[in-house]
Amino acid sequence: MSDPNLGFIIAAYVLGFAVITGMIAAVLYDRASLTRALAKLSRDDANGTEP
Amino acid sequence: MWNIANPTNFLKLTSWLVPVSAVLTALLLGIGLYLSFIAPPDYQQGETVKIMYLHVPAAWMSMFIYGVMCLAALGTLVWRHPLADAAQKSAAPLGAGFTFICLATGSLWGKPMWGTWWVWDARLTSVLVLFLIYLGLVALWQAIEDPGRAARAAAVLTLVGAVNIPIIKFSVDWWNTLHQSASVFRLGGPAISPSLLWPLLIMAVAFTFLFLTLHLMAIRNEIYRRRLRRLSILAASARETDLSGVMMEPVR
Numbered sequence: 001m002s003d004p005n006l007g008f009i010i011a012a013y014v015l016g017f018a019v020i021t022g023m024i025a026a027v028l029y030d031r032a033s034l035t036r037a038l039a040k041l042s043r044d045d046a047n048g049t050e051p
Numbered sequence: 052m053w054n055i056a057n058p059t060n061f062l063k064l065t066s067w068l069v070p071v072s073a074v075l076t077a078l079l080l081g082i083g084l085y086l087s088f089i090a091p092p093d094y095q096q097g098e099t100v101k102i103m104y105l106h107v108p109a110a111w112m113s114m115f116i117y118g119v120m121c122l123a124a125l126g127t128l129v130w131r132h133p134l135a136d137a138a139q140k141s142a143a144p145l146g147a148g149f150t151f152i153c154l155a156t157g158s159l160w161g162k163p164m165w166g167t168w169w170v171w172d173a174r175l176t177s178v179l180v181l182f183l184i185y186l187g188l189v190a191l192w193q194a195i196e197d198p199g200r201a202a203r204a205a206a207v208l209t210l211v212g213a214v215n216i217p218i219i220k221f222s223v224d225w226w227n228t229l230h231q232s233a234s235v236f237r238l239g240g241p242a243i244s245p246s247l248l249w250p251l252l253i254m255a256v257a258f259t260f261l262f263l264t265l266h267l268m269a270i271r272n273e274i275y276r277r278r279l280r281r282l283s284i285l286a287a288s289a290r291e292t293d294l295s296g297v298m299m300e301p302v303r
Contacts, residue, residue, distance in 0.1 A: 012105055016156055028268075041282050041286065
């Protein structure tokens, strides 16, 4: 594929998939931090310590 | 619908639906990208038309997600569906993401085809307004601490903002715009060649599954966030009760 506008095509795909990757990463990071916080809360509750 | 309103039932549903949907998304994206790259060039635009396979599905998703949010807003205000707030809150950042892809890829497509990155025509401006509405909704959810009040305020704003969706759709018919008129969803049927249409439709289905997967995951996160909030409040009130019990004990 040799096109004078190849740079624009590549930039569009790189940018699009960077945003998609960012959305996936944000949801996964949120899940991990919530699971960690819930586990910590139940551990503190079991030990009788302050969260 | 009411059966999955119970968060426990919803979590059970997502435990198998999210992996299935994720696999379908990856499969459809793979097929869609492959077909997009072997699709013939457009007779006028050449290979630059490949940006369409990302830009157009993202544009459709930006409006589809807003439709989902309107339904969720009705669920909050009219039917008091227990998961409607969570569905609405978790869809807003995803809608903003897809709208950003639409705007950015549109700009990258516009520069070589129109000779400009941006023009204040009705279609582009109304999509920019949609992006700002999404950001406003995300900010509103963050600004109000009580989730119930935040949900009602966001639901009202979502329904008011719905007026922008028909404006986006029909802007190219109502005003003279640099943006082309509809070429897929129109009365006389699609105006583009099937060799370009099929990859586009597959990419659109892939994006729909991507949204479904991310939305289910984000709603699940929202359920966990509420559980965490409830447990933190319970733990804090239990500590307070213990403390006041100690203080009230008579000194012997």
